[in-house]
Amino acid sequence: MKKRFSQRIGFGILWLCMAATLFFLGSIIYFIVVRGAGVFSWQFLTDVPRKSMTAGGVAPAIAGTVYLTMGAMVFALPLGIACAIYLNEYSPRGFIVNIIRMSINNLAGVPSVVFGLFGLALFVKSFKFGVSILSGSLTLGILVLPLIISAAQEALMAVPQSLREASLALGATHWQTIKRIVLPNALSGILTGAILSIGRIAGETAPILFTAATFYNRGFPKSIFDEAMALPYHIYALMTEGTHPDQQTAIAYGCALILLLLVLAISASAIIIRQRQRRFHA
Amino acid sequence: MHEKMNAKMEAREINFYYGAVRALKNINMSITGNTVTAIIGPSGCGKSTFIRLLNRMHELVAGSRVEGHVYLDGKDILDPTIDAVDVRRSVGMVFQKPNPFPKTIFENISYGLTVNNVRDKDYIEAKVVESLKKAALWDEVKDRLKDNALRLSGGQQQRLCIARCLAVGPEVLLFDEPCASLDPISTGKIEELMLELKKNYTIVIVTHNMQQAARVSDTTGFFLMGELIEFGKTQDIFTAPKNKQTEAYITGRFG
Ligand SMILES: Nc1ncnc2c1ncn2[C@@H]1O[C@H](COP(=O)(O)OP(=O)(O)OP(=O)(O)O)[C@@H](O)[C@H]1O
Ligand SMILES: [Mg+2]
Numbered sequence: 001m002k003k004r005f006s007q008r009i010g011f012g013i014l015w016l017c018m019a020a021t022l023f024f025l026g027s028i029i030y031f032i033v034v035r036g037a038g039v040f041s042w043q044f045l046t047d048v049p050r051k052s053m054t055a056g057g058v059a060p061a062i063a064g065t066v067y068l069t070m071g072a073m074v075f076a077l078p079l080g081i082a083c084a085i086y087l088n089e090y091s092p093r094g095f096i097v098n099i100i101r102m103s104i105n106n107l108a109g110v111p112s113v114v115f116g117l118f119g120l121a122l123f124v125k126s127f128k129f130g131v132s133i134l135s136g137s138l139t140l141g142i143l144v145l146p147l148i149i150s151a152a153q154e155a156l157m158a159v160p161q162s163l164r165e166a167s168l169a170l171g172a173t174h175w176q177t178i179k180r181i182v183l184p185n186a187l188s189g190i191l192t193g194a195i196l197s198i199g200r201i202a203g204e205t206a207p208i209l210f211t212a213a214t215f216y217n218r219g220f221p222k223s224i225f226d227e228a229m230a231l232p233y234h235i236y237a238l239m240t241e242g243t244h245p246d247q248q249t250a251i252a253y254g255c256a257l258i259l260l261l262l263v264l265a266i267s268a269s270a271i272i273i274r275q276r277q278r279r280f281h282a
Numbered sequence: 283m284h285e286k287m288n289a290k291m292e293a294r295e296i297n298f299y300y301g302a303v304r305a306l307k308n309i310n311m312s313i314t315g316n317t318v319t320a321i322i323g324p325s326g327c328g329k330s331t332f333i334r335l336l337n338r339m340h341e342l343v344a345g346s347r348v349e350g351h352v353y354l355d356g357k358d359i360l361d362p363t364i365d366a367v368d369v370r371r372s373v374g375m376v377f378q379k380p381n382p383f384p385k386t387i388f389e390n391i392s393y394g395l396t397v398n399n400v401r402d403k404d405y406i407e408a409k410v411v412e413s414l415k416k417a418a419l420w421d422e423v424k425d426r427l428k429d430n431a432l433r434l435s436g437g438q439q440q441r442l443c444i445a446r447c448l449a450v451g452p453e454v455l456l457f458d459e460p461c462a463s464l465d466p467i468s469t470g471k472i473e474e475l476m477l478e479l480k481k482n483y484t485i486v487i488v489t490h491n492m493q494q495a496a497r498v499s500d501t502t503g504f505f506l507m508g509e510l511i512e513f514g515k516t517q518d519i520f521t522a523p524k525n526k527q528t529e530a531y532i533t534g535r536f537g
Contacts, residue, residue, distance in 0.1 A: 093344055162381040166443070169339060170394035170450055171371035180397070181383060 029260070036257030039250050045258075048219060053238060054247040058255055060217045064133070064228030065262070067221065068212060069202045071137025072144055077194055079141075080148030084190075087149070088156040089178055108146035113206035115143045120210040134224040136212020140201045147200060151193020155186040188277035195270040199263040205232040215241070231259045289353070290315035290484040291336060291373075291454060296350035298331055298508075300343065305331045307508045309350075313454075313501075318476060318485040320495035320516065323505035324531065329488045332505070333456050336486065337373035338366040354454070371398065374452035378459040380439035382431035382446075387423050390431045390442055394450035409449050417445035418475050437468025444475065455479065457487040461494065473498050492532055496520050504528045 043057050050056030083104075091097045119139030129135040159182050167177040205213075213233035221228045238252040291313040298306035305328045313319050321329045334340045336352060338359065351358045359369045382390050391410040400406060410427070414420040419441040423434070431442055440460060447455060457476075461469040476485055476498050489495050495502055496516060503513040504525070512519060512528045523529040 160381070162377060162379060163383060165339065165342065165377065166381045166383065166446075167393070167397070168342070169337065169370055169375040169377075170397065170446065171367050172393075172397035173367055176397045180393070185384065 032253060032256050032260055035250065036253035036255075039254035040257065044254060049216065052244070053216065053242055053251065054244045058229075058231070058234060058251065058258070060220050061229040061231045061234040061255065062258060063220050064213075064217075064230040065202055065232070065259075067133050067224075067228060068136050068140060068208060068230055069198055071133060071224065072140035072201055073194065073198060075138055076141035076145050076148055080145050080194075081152050081190060083145075084149050084152030084156055085178060085183075088153050089174070089182065104146050104149055108150070111206075112143060112204055113209070115139055116207045116209050116211060118142070119207060124211055130225060131210070131212060131214070131227050132225045133212055133221055133228050136208040136228070136230075137224075139207045139211045140204060143204065143207050144197045144201045147197040148194055151197065152186070152190045155189025155193060156182060158189060159185045188273055192270040192274050195266055195273070199266045202262055202266070203232050203259055205236055208233060231255050231262075235259075289313060290355065291486075292351075292353040293332075293335075294351040294353065296332070296335065296348065296352070298328070298335065298340070298349075299347045300331075301345045305508050306335075309510050311503060311510060311513060313484060313486060315484050316480055316482075317500040318480050318487060318498050320499035320502045321486065321488045321505060322490070322492070322495050322502060322531070323511075325490075327505040328508045329505055330458055333458055333486060333488050334375075335360075336454070336456055337370045337375055339370075339375060341366060371450055372452055373454040373456060374447035374450060375456040375458070376440070376443050376447055376460050378462045380436055380443050380463070382434070382439050382442050384430065384432055386428050387431050387434070387442065388427040391446050391449050394446055398450065413445040413449040414442075416448050416479070417441045418471060418478075419445055435468070437464050437471065440464060440468065440472060441475070444472075448479075452483070454484045454486070457485065459488050459490060462490070469494070492520075492534075504531060506531075 045057060045062065046059050047057030048060055049058060087097065087101065091100075116139065119135055119142070123129045123135035123138050124131055127135075129138075163181050163185065164177055167181045168174070172180070201207075208230055212228055213230050214227035215229075215233075215237045217227065217229045235252045235255045238248040238255070242248050289312040293309050293311045296306050296309040297304065309332060321333060323329055331340065335348060340346055340348060348360060350360070352360050354369070354372060357364070359373075383393060385393070388410055391413050392406050395406050395409060400409075411420065414423060419438060422438060423429075423442075431439065434442060444455075444460075461472055464472070473494060476487070479485060487495075487498065499516045501514065502516040502519045504511045504519065504523075504527075506527055512523060512525045514524075519528065520532060523532065
């Protein structure tokens with residue numbers, strides 16, 4: 001009797017925790033949809049901001065966010081995959097590699113504003129890239145690098161050792177084995193990890209604060225050396241500056257909704273890729 | 283290099299270490315060409331360690347170390363100046379669990395050729411057919427070469443792995459418990475195949491199945507705790523073993 005009772009209490013507590021989590025998640029989505037949907041229109045998505053950001057659209061901010069995240073991935077994806085291959089397939093397992101691994105994991109825990117300062121010092125100032133899409137992309141890329149490395153390492157580790165052995169036993173070199181057996185089998189895992197990390201950086205504000213973002217742009221950026229508007233920073237700007245708080249708040253929620261949809265769409269595509277791959281291998 | 287006679291492969295004074303653990307102790311073994319040599323012994327006695335040494339697969343284990351020589355046609359393949367890739371082309375290996383690549387049947391067989399820089403399409407196609415025929419799999423798969431190899435049955439997969447191995451053109455074939463995950467009918471097919479392959483290849487097989495060793499092998503080596511306890515004609519080992527421990531093992535009175 002007593003045993004069953006305490007089990008019930010246990011389950012009850014677990015259920016409550018889960019319900020609370022779902023409640024917060026649900027209310028975030030609810031709030032943002034309710035408050036943001038009002039300003040949604042074709043013009044909102046495609047036009048530039050007008051009347052000191054109280055009307056018009058947020059298209060430059062959407063474009064900026066897309067450019068910045070794509071730039072970050074172009075930089076971080078090859079680098080991260082290469083690092084993961086080296087760590088997983090080549091490096092001798094030992095003291096130094098363990099330290100490298102640990103540093104990479106720690107890098108993932110560094111506050112993002114620190115990356116922002118680093119990007120300002122290195123890319124904006126030392127490399128003289130200025131406040132630009134290039135500087136912001138590189139900064140975001142470094143921020144996302146540890147995520148990509150660990151996702152890629154996990155995917156590489158999931159490739160059965162027996163396949164590597166089969167390939168080597170047929171007279172393939174180490175590199176041929178990686179290129180023709182290991183990578184193709186790890187690819188979908190690497191891609192899903194990478195896509196999920198896109199979601200992570202699309203919403204980052206601090207790293208682009210000093211390196212790429214601008215409060216207001218008349219139009220779209222023309223080169224990677226231009227400053228850019230970006231959705232998260234645009235939200236911040238709308239809420240802290242300007243003279244028409246009411247209209248601006250509504251637009252800020254609209255931007256938040258776009259970000260949310262963007263991230264959801266990205267996660268959904270990751271899930272779809274994973275499912276496809278599972279079906280193929282079964 | 284003195285009394286090689288017609289040994290295809292020869293292990294001389296082999297000691298093998300996993301870190302500080304000595305897994306093989308002073309092994310000497312001479313493997314005659316066009317015969318089947320069975321390696322038997324209880325779990326953990328070093329059978330896999332020994333057979334993997336014969337095509338340098340032991341190098342994949344970090345922290346392992348080997349002393350001694352392994353000769354293939356009189357050439358020491360453990361010599362560091364010799365490329366392991368070349369050794370593995372001459373000495374192929376089939377593993378305990380069938381491990382086809384998640385590719386088509388055709389690609390599985392052609393893989394060993396393309397990684398060795400064979401580009402001629404007609405030649406590759408001919409080799410794929412020839413290898414599948416040699417591995418007694420052709421009739422079962424000739425209409426589905428574009429199918430994913432993972433859809434084959436376990437026994438078919440193992441014969442595919444044998445075919446894949448043959449395509450590279452090895453002289454020696456190593457089998458590490460090739461039938462451990464197969465049913466009796468598939469096992470029978472693989473045993474038949476080995477007797478056929480022996481005409482053109484030299485075969486070394488690790489097995490836990492005494493009847494299998496007796497059926498397919500000409501020579502048998504009994505390992506115990508890293509030592510080669512007895513090595514001789516299969517018939518002699520199974521009917522009149524010289525060593526008490528060998529006798530205990532093959533009659534099943536041993537762990
Ligand atoms: N990678 C490794 N690292 C450390 N020790 C190992 C490793 N592989 C094998 N050993 C040890 O070496 C000894 C011989 O192992 P091996 O795999 O050669 O045995 P086996 O005769 O093939 O056994 P089984 O019949 O179970 O396959 C065992 O004591 C094992 O624990
Ligand atoms: Mg074994």
